[in-house]
Every structure is written in C-alpha cells, then in structure tokens.
Amino acid sequence: MIDDTAARAQVVGAADRLFYACGVQAVGMDAVRTEAGVSLKRIYRLFPSKDDLIVAVLERRREVWDAGIAATAERAATPREKLLAVFDFLDAWFREPDFRGCAFINFYGELSGGSEEVRRTVREQKEAFGAYVARLVDEAGAPASLAPQISILAEGAQTTAAIANTPDAAAHARAAAEALLADALD
Amino acid sequence: MIDDTAARAQVVGAADRLFYACGVQAVGMDAVRTEAGVSLKRIYRLFPSKDDLIVAVLERRREVWDAGIAATAERAATPREKLLAVFDFLDAWFREPDFRGCAFINFYGELSGGSEEVRRTVREQKEAFGAYVARLVDEAGAPASLAPQISILAEGAQTTAAIANTPDAAAHARAAAEALLADALD
DNA sequence: TACTCTAGAGAACGATCGTTCTCACCGCAA
DNA sequence: TTGCGGTGAGAACGATCGTTCTCTAGAGTA
Known part of the structure; x- marks a missing residue:
C-alpha cells in the first residue's frame, strides 16, 4: 500500500x-x-468533497504554471526578454497535443455559478500572474499601464488558441507585446 | 396559447x-x-434534445452580439474608430450587473469535451468576429497581421473582466489597440 | 492461535439528470 | 351532444451523480 x-x-x-x-x-x-x-x-x-479535490487540482496547476514560467524566464536575460518569454512558454504549451485551453478559465466558466472557493482560487491565480507581469514591466522601465495590456494579451492568446485549435495565437500575442514594449521604451 | x-x-x-x-x-x-x-x-x-437548445442559445447570442457590434460601429465614422468602438461595446457590456464573461468561452470550456455541435458553433462565432476585425483592419489600411492581435485583445478583455470582476479590462485593451493602430498607420 | 484494527472493493442510497409517458382537458367537426 | 386530435401539467423512467455503508481480507499484537 x-x-x-x-x-x-x-x-x-x-x-x-x-x-x-x-x-x-x-x-x-x-x-x-x-x-x-x-x-x-x-x-x-x-x-x-469533490469541491476540495477541484481546488487541489487548481492549486497543482498553479504550481506547474509558476514553475514553467520561472524556468522560461531563467533562460532570458533582461526583464523585457522575460516578459516576451511568457509568450514562448504559451507557444510551447499550445503545441502539446492535449492542450485544451486554460484550466482556470475553463473551470471558472463551468463552476463560477457554484463553488465560491473555485472562484477565489481562479481569481488568485490570475491576480498572481498579473502581479508577476507588473513586476517585470516595472523592472523593464516601462509605464505601469503596460502591465494589464500584456496580461490581457496572454489571456486572450489562451482562449483563442483553445477555440481556434491552433498555436498561432502565441506568436500574434508576442508580436503585439513586442510592439507595445517598443512603443513604451523609447 | x-x-x-x-x-x-x-x-x-x-x-x-x-x-x-x-x-x-x-x-x-x-x-x-x-x-x-x-x-x-x-x-x-x-x-x-438539450444539445439542440444549447446551440439555439448560442445562435441567439451570436445575433445579439452581431447587432450590438453593428450598432456601435454605426456611431463611428472611420474604420479605425469602428475598430476601437468594439472595446467601447465591451466596456458597456462588462458593466452590466449580470455580466459573467463570454458565453461562448464559458460553454466551450464546459462542453467541448462533449457535443461536437457546440464546439463548431463557438468556433464559427469566433471566426466570424475575427473576419469582421480583419475587414476593418484592411479598410483602415493597416497590415493584416494587426487583425489577430486586436481579436486577441478583445478575447482577453472578456475573460479578464469576468474573472477579475471589473470592467477595467476594456479600457486597457482599448489603449493597447490604439497604440498598435498608431504604430501600424504611420 | 485468537483478537483487533484498518483498508479496499464495490454495493447501496437519495438526489437529480435528460427524456418519455400518462391523463385530464380543451376547441372543433359531425 | 358526441367523438377526436392535440395540449399542458407533471408523474415516471432509467441512468448517473456525489457520498456513505457493508463486508471481507490481511497485518499486527498478546
């Protein structure tokens, strides 16, 4: 046993x-x-209860996500490159054969009418990611208003990739982020 | 009766x-x-069957969405303004008290493991919106590569607004779209 | 060896699901 | 008036859900 x-x-x-x-x-x-x-x-x-199991699944997803983001960021030198590395991480994820969108978004859409704890866990994950992006934007010397824009690009890439069933959204979102960063940094 | x-x-x-x-x-x-x-x-x-009812609900949502987008676009003069009007439309939607995210994304996340027809209906809606944005981008004289970027911003704004439970995402996405458009048009 | 305790396998429970069926009742032709 | 086709209300059906209970078997201890 x-x-x-x-x-x-x-x-x-x-x-x-x-x-x-x-x-x-x-x-x-x-x-x-x-x-x-x-x-x-x-x-x-x-x-x-099943709700507790759902929350445990989301917490494990969050650990895997955080570790993946951290590993990708480590291979980048500057804050600007670390920000763009987020989209490379998404690109690799979108290409996995069983990719089916962001579990947090999927679970939220399915269960937000019910369990309060699921709602809270999903919200915390998205807030944590937003804070991570905001920190890198600050370290890159860009205005704080850029951070939510980049977070929204990452979010939109995930749902677009899931529904359209192609990984292209990662490259599109990355290109948009590059342009916004270039705009903000000069 | x-x-x-x-x-x-x-x-x-x-x-x-x-x-x-x-x-x-x-x-x-x-x-x-x-x-x-x-x-x-x-x-x-x-x-x-219930599946047929779900598809009918999505089709009605699509009609309402299309009519709303068209009405907002009518109040704008240029293709550029029509593109940005999409985000004003989202802003007004996010402020409705019973806003709970994009029904297409929610249903897709919940049901894509099951009904093929739901999957197809959602995909068609997102493709149609992408085509609408692409047409406006073309009419605005911007490069075609801008279209998926703006679509991704709109998509990301919807999930972000739903989960964070604030309408701010519409303004952030609009600002990003403005910057990308300004970049592309000179 | 005999007793106790715990775990696993899965039957059982009450609730609820999507779907179908029953039955009393209506408007209308003869 | 009498019969009939179709209606609404909701009971009923079989399946499945989350959760609990029963029963059996084996490990550890005196």
Missing part, C-alpha cells in the same frame, strides 16, 4: 487529467478512482 | 438566462420549463 502523500498525488493527477480533458461535471468520482487506482474511501479521506 | 415562434423565443430566452448565470450542466430542463412557462412536451417538440 502507498502512503498518503503518494496517494494524494495520484488522485490529484488523475483528477487533473480527467477534469481538464472532459470538464469537471462530466467526470464522476468513480472515474477518478479508476484512473487513480485509489479506493473511493481513501479519496474521501484525503478530500472531504 | 402562444404560437410556436413565441414559445421558441421564450424557451431560448429562459435557457440563455439560466445557462449563462449557472452554467449549462447545472441547469435542468425542469428549470428551463419553469422559467420559460412552456411545457416540457412542447420544449422537446421545439428542441429534440
């Missing part, structure tokens, strides 16, 4: 795959149990 | 309000029947 930490990771990973691919409400807890190989009883000991 | 045309409009209107406010899967057909004041039997004669 595996320990609770490993079981937790398996359950969250399985739920992430299923929820992201099929939508949250379309996936039953039985399907999570089968995919995770962890008994229902144990799932409910680790996560008292 | 009302005729089929009026009953259809009532059902689609009721379903639109409920689906948009609560999410599609969270709303049962019984709730639609109560809100619309039309019997289940008649609903199922007008719409053979």
Whole structure:
C-alpha cells in the first residue's frame, strides 16, 4: 500500500487529467478512482468533497504554471526578454497535443455559478500572474499601464488558441507585446 | 396559447438566462420549463434534445452580439474608430450587473469535451468576429497581421473582466489597440 | 492461535439528470 | 351532444451523480 502523500498525488493527477480533458461535471468520482487506482474511501479521506479535490487540482496547476514560467524566464536575460518569454512558454504549451485551453478559465466558466472557493482560487491565480507581469514591466522601465495590456494579451492568446485549435495565437500575442514594449521604451 | 415562434423565443430566452448565470450542466430542463412557462412536451417538440437548445442559445447570442457590434460601429465614422468602438461595446457590456464573461468561452470550456455541435458553433462565432476585425483592419489600411492581435485583445478583455470582476479590462485593451493602430498607420 | 484494527472493493442510497409517458382537458367537426 | 386530435401539467423512467455503508481480507499484537 502507498502512503498518503503518494496517494494524494495520484488522485490529484488523475483528477487533473480527467477534469481538464472532459470538464469537471462530466467526470464522476468513480472515474477518478479508476484512473487513480485509489479506493473511493481513501479519496474521501484525503478530500472531504469533490469541491476540495477541484481546488487541489487548481492549486497543482498553479504550481506547474509558476514553475514553467520561472524556468522560461531563467533562460532570458533582461526583464523585457522575460516578459516576451511568457509568450514562448504559451507557444510551447499550445503545441502539446492535449492542450485544451486554460484550466482556470475553463473551470471558472463551468463552476463560477457554484463553488465560491473555485472562484477565489481562479481569481488568485490570475491576480498572481498579473502581479508577476507588473513586476517585470516595472523592472523593464516601462509605464505601469503596460502591465494589464500584456496580461490581457496572454489571456486572450489562451482562449483563442483553445477555440481556434491552433498555436498561432502565441506568436500574434508576442508580436503585439513586442510592439507595445517598443512603443513604451523609447 | 402562444404560437410556436413565441414559445421558441421564450424557451431560448429562459435557457440563455439560466445557462449563462449557472452554467449549462447545472441547469435542468425542469428549470428551463419553469422559467420559460412552456411545457416540457412542447420544449422537446421545439428542441429534440438539450444539445439542440444549447446551440439555439448560442445562435441567439451570436445575433445579439452581431447587432450590438453593428450598432456601435454605426456611431463611428472611420474604420479605425469602428475598430476601437468594439472595446467601447465591451466596456458597456462588462458593466452590466449580470455580466459573467463570454458565453461562448464559458460553454466551450464546459462542453467541448462533449457535443461536437457546440464546439463548431463557438468556433464559427469566433471566426466570424475575427473576419469582421480583419475587414476593418484592411479598410483602415493597416497590415493584416494587426487583425489577430486586436481579436486577441478583445478575447482577453472578456475573460479578464469576468474573472477579475471589473470592467477595467476594456479600457486597457482599448489603449493597447490604439497604440498598435498608431504604430501600424504611420 | 485468537483478537483487533484498518483498508479496499464495490454495493447501496437519495438526489437529480435528460427524456418519455400518462391523463385530464380543451376547441372543433359531425 | 358526441367523438377526436392535440395540449399542458407533471408523474415516471432509467441512468448517473456525489457520498456513505457493508463486508471481507490481511497485518499486527498478546
């Protein structure tokens, strides 16, 4: 038998795959149990309700996102390049075969009529990303008003890529960000 | 008794309000029947399945969107102003008290794992909007590469406004579009 | 060996879903 | 008046949901 930490990771990973691919409400807890190989009883000991599991999935997504953004930024030298690297990160993500849009946006659209905790978790993630962009904009010496514009480009690229089903949106958004940065920096 | 045309409009209107406010899967057909004041039997004669009703809701949303965009554009003189008017239209929409994001994006995130017809309807709407923007960009004498950038700004503004729960995103996106247009037109 | 405790497998529960069916009732031709 | 086709109201159906309960088997301890 595996320990609770490993079981937790398996359950969250399985739920992430299923929820992201099929939508949250379309996936039953039985399907999570089968995919995770962890008994229902144990799932409910680790996560008292499905809502708790959804939040855990979003929190794991956030960690993966933050780590990916950080890794991409590390390969860039200047704040300006770190900002543009966000769009390279998106480009690589859009090309993954199972890309299906931003899970935060998808879950929010599906569940914001219900669980308050899901709403809050999604909002916190988007605020954190906005703050990250704002910090880089400041470090690049550009006016603060540029930050929400770049965040909106990143946001729009994600939904556009998901619906149009092509990765082109990343390049388009990057080009727009470059132009806005060039405008602001001279 | 009302005729089929009026009953259809009532059902689609009721379903639109409920689906948009609560999410599609969270709303049962019984709730639609109560809100619309039309019997289940008649609903199922007008719409053979819930999927058909969802598509009808999206088609009505598209008509309302197109009419709103057209009305806003009419008040603008030049292609450039018509492009920027899109963001004024968004601004007014974001300020409506029951604004909850773009229904197409929300439905897509919730249902794209399922109904193929919903996927197609959403994709068509976004393509049509992209084509509208592309036409205006062309008429404004700007390079075609600007069109997807402006579309992405509009898309991103919608999700950002929904999640952050403020209408500011419209003004930010408009400012970015203005800068990109100014860049492209000289 | 005998007892206790815990875990897993999955049946069971009540609620709710999309959809269909029943049935009393209406306007209208003969 | 009598019969009939179609209506609305809502009960009913089978499936599935999130969640809990039962039962069995095995590990650890005296």
